[in-house]
Amino acid sequence: MNRSAAFDIQPKGPVVNLPHLTLLHRLLSRTLRQHGSRYALHYDEPTGLPALREQLSLHYRHYGLALKEDQFCITAGCQHALFLALQAVCQPGDIVAVEHPAFYGVLQLLQQLQLQVLEIPSQHDGLDTVALQKALSRWQVKACVVTPAYATPTGACMSPAKQQHLLALAAQYDLAVIEDDIYGDLGFYQRPPPLKSLDTEQRVILCSSFSKALSRDLRIGWIAAGRWHDKVARLKLVSQLAGSQSVQQALALFLAQGHYKRHLQHYRNQLQHQRDQLLNALQLYWPDARYTVPQGGLALWLELPGKPNCTEAYTHCLQQGIVLTPGELFSSSGQFQHFLRLSFTNPMVGSRLTALQTLAGLLRNKH
Numbered sequence: 001m002n003r004s005a006a007f008d009i010q011p012k013g014p015v016v017n018l019p020h021l022t023l024l025h026r027l028l029s030r031t032l033r034q035h036g037s038r039y040a041l042h043y044d045e046p047t048g049l050p051a052l053r054e055q056l057s058l059h060y061r062h063y064g065l066a067l068k069e070d071q072f073c074i075t076a077g078c079q080h081a082l083f084l085a086l087q088a089v090c091q092p093g094d095i096v097a098v099e100h101p102a103f104y105g106v107l108q109l110l111q112q113l114q115l116q117v118l119e120i121p122s123q124h125d126g127l128d129t130v131a132l133q134k135a136l137s138r139w140q141v142k143a144c145v146v147t148p149a150y151a152t153p154t155g156a157c158m159s160p161a162k163q164q165h166l167l168a169l170a171a172q173y174d175l176a177v178i179e180d181d182i183y184g185d186l187g188f189y190q191r192p193p194p195l196k197s198l199d200t201e202q203r204v205i206l207c208s209s210f211s212k213a214l215s216r217d218l219r220i221g222w223i224a225a226g227r228w229h230d231k232v233a234r235l236k237l238v239s240q241l242a243g244s245q246s247v248q249q250a251l252a253l254f255l256a257q258g259h260y261k262r263h264l265q266h267y268r269n270q271l272q273h274q275r276d277q278l279l280n281a282l283q284l285y286w287p288d289a290r291y292t293v294p295q296g297g298l299a300l301w302l303e304l305p306g307k308p309n310c311t312e313a314y315t316h317c318l319q320q321g322i323v324l325t326p327g328e329l330f331s332s333s334g335q336f337q338h339f340l341r342l343s344f345t346n347p348m349v350g351s352r353l354t355a356l357q358t359l360a361g362l363l364r365n366k367h
Contacts, residue, residue, distance in 0.1 A: 020263035048074025049248035055255035081207035101330035126158025150183035153341035155294020187296035202226035
């Protein structure tokens with residue numbers, strides 16, 4: 001099930017127009033023309049291009065997080081940032097607490113790094129910190145990975161009270177908190193302040209990238225690792241050596257000229273409209289299903305009536321040109337077999353709407 005189209009049940013559907021990407025491509029072309037020869041002969045700094053780190057500092061400052069440019073390290077995407085964070089704070093065999101359901105990319109990283117998974121239930125308002133507290137009293141947990149803003153697959157946002165409780169537990173039990181902030185910029189009504197904005201002990205490691213809010217093709221992310229900054233910078237040098245200076249320079253200009261802010265205004269409205277399209281389609285074709293109604297992000301969490309096994313249905317649906325993201329992927333213990341993550345990254349019209357109708361019929365016949 002390792003498919004690049006995991007965020008789209010009908011990957012051959014119409015392509016969404018994102019007009020600000022044209023501006024980004026122009027800036028990238030201009031950067032290559034003006035600086036291509038110089039960049040071709042030199043690596044960038046281990047922590048990334050200063051101009052881009054400065055723009056990230058300014059971007060977060062607007063949302064209540066005051067970090068200097070030298071507190072950021074540029075990475076090859078958010079997954080790379082999460083990988084560096086886990087490497088910096090954990091050793092093989094350590095226990096890491098994760099939300100349940102959790103992003104399957106995190107579960108794959110934990111398996112690769114030979115770390116033990118401790119699943120903590122997540123609710124409509126985020127991680128159940130009371131359950132985490134009980135777990136911490138029993139187990140020696142080294143780190144906790146959370147997505148406070150519009151988590152995949154549920155779209156949940158962590159309440160301020162739970163954020164404060166999590167940080168109090170982190171201080172009490174000497175816990176590293178790894179914050180996946182990749183969906184933070186995609187709130188329909190607000191951009192929640194990052195959890196790291198509440199961090200007074202430098203124990204929250206902020207990880208994010210432009211892949212969800214701007215383009216998956218960029219492969220540019222960042223990490224603000226607090227007390228582990230120097231270790232992360234060394235690990236980044238070993239694992240990646242350097243990134244593309246041309247892409248970083250173009251992104252720095254894109255942010256500095258206000259294009260990213262304008263892109264987000266347009267994209268958030270578009271995503272909200274597409275979420276509503278998906279909700280209307282579910283009411284029409286799956287009226288007996290249960291699902292979350294996220295206020296941002298890219299996807300919702302669908303619980304199917306009759307409890308069909310979505311993992312078993314994957315191959316059959318694929319033969320119909322429909323790509324599933326079964327709920328079982330979001331659990332290390334094989335749960336959520338009758339759940340699906342459904343994306344609203346693209347409009348739910350035309351072939352995608354037909355695909356959803358077909359999918360509802362296929363899975364309804366599975367129980």
